[in-house]
Amino acid sequence: MLKSKDLLDIKSLEAGEIESILEASAGYKDVLRRDIKKVPTLRGRTVVILFFEPSTRTRTSFELAAKRLSCDVVNFSVPNSAVVKGETIVDTALTVEALGAETVIVRHKSSGVPHLLGRSLKASVINAGDGINEHPTQALLDAFTMKEKKGSFKGLEVAIVGDVLHSRVAKSNIYCLNKLGAKVRLIGPPTLVNESMGTDLARVYYSMEEGLRGVDVVMMLRIQMERQGGGFFPSTEEYFKLWGLNEQRLALADRDAIVMHPGPMNRGIEISSGIADGPQSVILQQVTNGLAVRMAVMHLLASGGRA
Numbered sequence: 001m002l003k004s005k006d007l008l009d010i011k012s013l014e015a016g017e018i019e020s021i022l023e024a025s026a027g028y029k030d031v032l033r034r035d036i037k038k039v040p041t042l043r044g045r046t047v048v049i050l051f052f053e054p055s056t057r058t059r060t061s062f063e064l065a066a067k068r069l070s071c072d073v074v075n076f077s078v079p080n081s082a083v084v085k086g087e088t089i090v091d092t093a094l095t096v097e098a099l100g101a102e103t104v105i106v107r108h109k110s111s112g113v114p115h116l117l118g119r120s121l122k123a124s125v126i127n128a129g130d131g132i133n134e135h136p137t138q139a140l141l142d143a144f145t146m147k148e149k150k151g152s153f154k155g156l157e158v159a160i161v162g163d164v165l166h167s168r169v170a171k172s173n174i175y176c177l178n179k180l181g182a183k184v185r186l187i188g189p190p191t192l193v194n195e196s197m198g199t200d201l202a203r204v205y206y207s208m209e210e211g212l213r214g215v216d217v218v219m220m221l222r223i224q225m226e227r228q229g230g231g232f233f234p235s236t237e238e239y240f241k242l243w244g245l246n247e248q249r250l251a252l253a254d255r256d257a258i259v260m261h262p263g264p265m266n267r268g269i270e271i272s273s274g275i276a277d278g279p280q281s282v283i284l285q286q287v288t289n290g291l292a293v294r295m296a297v298m299h300l301l302a303s304g305g306r307a
């Protein structure tokens with residue numbers, strides 16, 4: 001069951017709501033294994049995808065998920081819209097709602113835009129990433145992948161490595177993993193992982209060698225160059241030397257540890273190609289699972305929280 005008409009963040013979800021989404025996602029994963037992957041569940045529902053930032057995975061999987069549910073989908077093109085003439089985001093969203101949008105999926109560089117639209121529209125609003133705030137469906141697909149690979153979250157040790165400061169993926173994962181009973185470690189340079197991030201929700205490490213020891217999951221983060229003014233680390237070469245995931249460092253984690261990355265990856269900066277393409281990597285499985293998770297989220301929101 002979901003309580004809200006919107007999915008705006010993980011912070012305000014209860015553990016039971018997250019578990020409901022994961023359960024519904026497992027059902028949709030089974031659907032996606034069938035020869036015929038399209039179901040009539042949301043036939044005729046109008047979904048508008050409103051992305052003000054670039055995306056490959058999230059945008060494509062939301063569009064495919066909506067099409068698999070038999071929705072009518074509009075991929076709104078911001079550069080060719082009246083936004084360039086100065087129309088506000090709220091007026092833009094009200095306009096697509098007046099045209100019939102019942103679900104609006106939004107990505108924006110400013111934190112809080114999905115919350116603003118959630119208050120302004122009757123339609124369901126799904127946050128597909130807002131600035132440095134949250135990326136809830138990414139955390140849900142990450143949790144789904146961890147559950148699939150590790151079975152349970154109880155006592156699971158998850159290391160989140162890199163640019164935590166600018167990462168909406170990290171924030172959503174910290175909330176999600178804590179609600180589900182996992183333990184979170186944050187690893188990175190002090191410029192990107194503040195001491196103040198060490199709370200009841202996470203422990204901070206300033207050494208890969210210490211932080212990775214014995215963990216069950218290693219989640220590497222993308223360096224968010226577009227959100228950094230520069231000066232957070234001297235060079236990408238040095239970053240990889242100190243904070244990149246390579247074979248020697250991964251050997252410190254549990255021998256069955258899985259390696260995750262939300263993508264897009266900067267190979268040779270955050271992660272070596274040997275690890276990204278290696279046997280412990282579940283990076284492409286995360287992408288595949290995103291489809292089932294987004295189908296589940298759209299279905300649950302459209303049906304008032306019950307699939």
Ligand code: CP
Pocket residue numbers: 054055056057058059129135138262263264
């Ligand atoms: N993980 C993620 O949000 O990737 P995209 O930017 O490609 O959507």
